[in-house]
Amino acid sequence: MQTQDYQELTEGLAKITFLGSSKAFYNPVQEFNRDLTVTVLRQFVSDRLEEAKNLKELSNGNGEEEPASKRKRVELKVFKKDEPIRILDALSASGLRALRFAKEVPNVGYICANDFSDNAVASINRNVKVNGVENIVTSNFGDAVEVMMAHRGIDKRFHAVDLDPYGSPSLFLDSAVQAVSDEGLLMITCTDMASLCGNTPEACYNKYNAIPLKHKCCHEGALRILLRCIDSHANRYGRYIEPLLSVSIDFYIRVFVKIHTGQIHAKDSVTKLGHVLHCTGCQSLSTQPIVKKTVDGNSRKFTPSVFKPDIFEGNNGKCRHCGSSVHITGPMYLAPMHNEEFVKKLIQRLNSTPNEQKLGTHRRLLGTLSVISEELHDVPFYYELPEFFHVLKSPVLRVVDFRSAVLNAGYRCSISHANAKSIKTDAPLDFIWDIVRTHAKQCNITSLPENLPGHVILSKENSHTINFTYNSKAISKSQQEGMLRFQDNKGKNWGPKEKAKGSVNSIYAGFQAEEYMKKEREGLKE
Template sequence: MEYPKALVSEGMARIMVPEIIPSEGETLEGARSWAPVFYNPIMKMNRDSAILALGALQRRLSRPLTICEPMCGTGVRGIRMALEVSGVQEAVLGDMSYHAVRLAEENIRMNGVTDRVRVRRMEANLLLSLHARPLARFDYTDIDPYGTPAPFIDAAARATRRDGMVALTATDMAPLCGVNMRACLRKYGSTSLRTGHSHETALRILAGSFVRGAAVHEVASRPAFGFFADHYIRLYMRLDRGKRRADESLREMGYLLHCSGCRSFRSVKGGLDERGGVCEACGSEMKAEGPLWLGDLADECFCSDMIEVSEDSFIGSNRRLMEIIGSVRREIGMPPGFFVIDELSSDLGVASRRIEPVIDGLKASGFKATRSHADSRGLKTDAPVEEVKRIILGPDA
């Protein structure tokens, strides 16, 4: 089948993509979902983040890298990695779709990287499984599917070197954010709830699912960097070998308990004696979500390395991504979850407050406080909900 194509530039790559021509009444997104090969320009920031993360990994490993992108679409991500990250020795791309593989082959040739990038027409788990043995594993595996990455977690963990990294995109926000709880239980083995900070919880559910999946193989893992943006979450999981370390990473698993009355929440490491409990602040019933990852969603050194890598790249001028990295970095060491200032203001019957004075007020009272990257109205703090409400109401309340 022949179809119209267009040439786009992204990063250092020039890529042929299907030309999207919406029919009457159809949205661009609608037309894109019919395209013979998937290319979404909105995901450029996701791919930019991959370039920085791979660059940061390269600094740590200081060896030539082998990478795999088993769901490559047009090949743009893998080709950009080969062009923009020094030391990519071999990139193995794959896709199940005939048209995707043909287009990726064309793009690999057009970008002059045939010596280092190849593409196979193969189911992703099959491709990864072929590499799931010592010496055949990849340093970096990038799982960028439609919807959930859950069916690929096991094979990705097996196909990645024990000091390597697995990147995961998830766009199935409805299950991860408590809108479709049954699907979340099926895909991730976790209960999700609809709360103000669901987008952060989504990252924690996916991270937790990966940690448990890797631990099966006696591989430890923890997030090196993770963020929510647009309609997706993205996580970079760093692996480490050994049973003991795998046990340590499992110790960061637990639950978040939410009060339905006053919006307070707290985390519980390990298992739950009983689902839920009673809120210490107001006595209402608390609901539990999890199991999920309660540790940090980023690593300080890894974030600094990503920022340093960006300084030698045009990606440094992607202000939105750089702000996300800075914000995620400031969240390190903060408790899981956040308050949404508008929700608390509305509960108190006051007009919504600006977030900065509330953060300053909490800090002046000796608490930690920062914004959440996941919500411009999100406030992360170790202060109890009553304290946050007291500061929202102001000194005259």
């Protein structure tokens, strides 16, 4: 095929060439994913350089007062924070992601664009030349697990590793947490939402060692299952994660976590985990930590938590709100999924971007991050507001009235970026059901058939006074400013693309990679 037969496509500052239709490998819906990743990497690099600057000032300020050995350690830290970063695009395909990193992220010294396909590597090589980034991007043909394991040595690790597989990343997690440098960035995408959101609990357990939550907040549950799985792999090597940003987007989830090293803090990871109890009738949720930590001076003691779920009625194992059965899910990561300071920096970066330099999905980036910044980070899980009222067969209360009632009682509330109809609050469920019950009775719903979960809830008396008076804080800043908070993506390009023809199935990962490559060279087909 002649060079002139190639077509060209531009995204950001990168160009990729292809034969025939771009539909074969390019999904425009994923532009938001790539734009978000570029934004996070830019801030990650900026933070590293800022730390290096502060360390330099500290070193210069101390002068000769500090011992030479300490000054040397500070200088070494400065060098490590100041040096150009190394990035691994472990599953690179056309190389678009690696090309954008090379052209749009500052202070990048080396990018390894890896793929387990001869066609993909040929495409990467061609696109590297088209973009003129031969000095930064290097292609590599190999199994991602083997590549990451080859870089597990401290002096070989990458500052950032990007995993964007077709489906589940579970096969790559153990090697990924070893290939990231200390305080490095691990970026992971999951598109196997069916298993993570409760449709196939056995598949989720096989991949992530957790039972998923089949609930309206299942997308947050998916994020917390993934975070727990990454942290679990890291803990085996005396490492632990710091979630910077965790997002549910379109048909997938994506997390950005820092990897830290330290046995003491790695042991604390177990205190961030817990099971989630889910009522099958009224959809009420309750969390149950696994382990508690007691600190007495220098003594740190970990003991199993006492089982005290606030969802059970007596010893009958039924929901105390409606009398239905309760499912046990998890374990999941119950600590905050985002770093509030980091999210604010991302928003500031976007707001200060000149118009000519704005990314293609700038408006959506700003809206999504603004909603995330407004979320209650210390409150795990959310409810979809209409589901409360559907239990009592009641018309749905206006969101502003519901939020006003919560705020007037002295509790906090927000929405979640994962669901436009969500409500996240620290108000107890007894109070929430009092709101729903009050509104239902105002709508003349006084009784329900005994076989419905709502019958028990409706028959109870309120234990709180409900005040629906308008509260100005009931409307969030992002809503007042008319930001693009949620986007309807269902349309022509909706959903993940089909798996590329000739791509390597996950069954060939790891130990079977060498055998597969041998067959490829011999021209055999499975």
